[in-house]
Amino acid sequence: QVQLQESGPGLVKPSETLSLTCTVSGGSISSYYWSWIRQPPGKGLEWIGYIYYSGSTNYNPSLKSRVTISVDTSKNQFSLKLSSVTAADTAVYYCARVARGCSGGSCYPYNWFDPWGQGTLVTVSS
């Protein structure tokens, strides 16, 4: 079955850019939507955005000015960049597959998430 694994630095300095990669195994990244979700320690879940394998994106407006999600189909990976980070960006970052429906040759996101990666803690600190 499809498995997802996040990777990237666990410590980022304030004002710098957080960069994470999610590697998809056990299936192709093509024809699906893929998402990033984060969870500050001891708090709830916040959706960051999603990307379609073709490259189209949808971001949370609260983060849109700082977020870039990209996809590399040749590596079966998608990535997150979050710029100008502060301590408030300290969180466990999860990647997840977005459920989809397809009709007439087009697919669209249902916007629930399964499966998820195990998550990676990113701490913003000098």
Next chain:
Amino acid sequence: DIQMTQSPSSLSASVGDRVTITCRASQSISSYLNWYQQKPGKAPKLLIYAASSLQSGVPSRFSGSGSGTDFTLTISSLQPEDFATYYCQQSYSTPVTFGQGTRLEIK
């Protein structure tokens, strides 16, 4: 953004109990409501999608109901492995949003 409010925020129950968790949306979301279970140090796991559809592999003691603004997650007979935090999530519109979570603890 659509606000999701869960109640209660925490709940103590015993093995074998029937438990209900409620989720309310700030506007009508039809049946675009999903439930997740999260255990400490683990990623959330999808339990229920589209308000009442059981995700493959999830035990049948879990069920969901509701539409519009009010939804419930019911666990018919609590098992030891069910003690966790539960989140609702609306998929009616982006940005998708989650409830604040309900922590289910052993009494």
